[in-house]
Amino acid sequence: MSQYYLNVFFDLLENSPENSIVILDPYDSQQSLGENIQTFYQQIRWSLIVNNRIDALVNAYYLGYLLEKRASTPDDRKECRKILTKHYVISCTRVYNLFKILGIQQLYRSQRSSFWMFRKITQPEYCQLLEDARSLTSFVTGVTN
Numbered sequence: 001m002s003q004y005y006l007n008v009f010f011d012l013l014e015n016s017p018e019n020s021i022v023i024l025d026p027y028d029s030q031q032s033l034g035e036n037i038q039t040f041y042q043q044i045r046w047s048l049i050v051n052n053r054i055d056a057l058v059n060a061y062y063l064g065y066l067l068e069k070r071a072s073t074p075d076d077r078k079e080c081r082k083i084l085t086k087h088y089v090i091s092c093t094r095v096y097n098l099f100k101i102l103g104i105q106q107l108y109r110s111q112r113s114s115f116w117m118f119r120k121i122t123q124p125e126y127c128q129l130l131e132d133a134r135s136l137t138s139f140v141t142g143v144t145n
Contacts, residue, residue, distance in 0.1 A: 005125040007112035012102060012133055020108035025062055033076065037066055037083050044088070048115060056115040057095060057107045063088075064096025087119050094118040094126055101133040 001009075026043075027036055040063035047056035067089065071077040081089050095118050099107050121129070 001125060001128075002121060004117045004121045005129065008098075008117060008121065008129055009132060011110035011113045012098075012106065012129070012136055014106070014109035014111060016109060020105040022105050022108065023058055025065070027062070027066070027070070033066065033070060033080060034083055036070075037063065037080055040066065041084060041088060044092075044115065053114050054108060054110070057110065057113065058104070060092045060095040060115055060118070061099055061104055061107060062096075064092035064094070065100075067093055068096055091115060091118040094121075098126075098129055098133055101130070101137055 026040075028039070031039070040059050043059040044056050044063065047053075047059060067077065067080055071080045084092075095107075095115075098118075118126075
């Protein structure tokens, strides 16, 4: 496994702080879906410029949510994905799909992961991380599959 995989994996295991303060979804219902995507994209870029790793990941999570859930029809999803580069679409979708399993608060516990790592990990490594997150959730809740 790559160092990127290991960094993200170890962040899935972090358990401190227990009660993180989570920024609520900053989606603005007064704006169109496309305008919201532009806003989130700009927030990620700004966070990367000022080296605020956690804010970049949190904004990527919410942008991934927009791409996966709020864009409810195939046409909506296609239009939304046109706004962003492939790098941003893949990275944000991966951040969202991985951390929705453990909850967004796990992003606030992360110590090693950064936005660009989610594009660098391979597809098999990403699939393994999804499986790892599901296993951790099952372990924590005591549920077996």
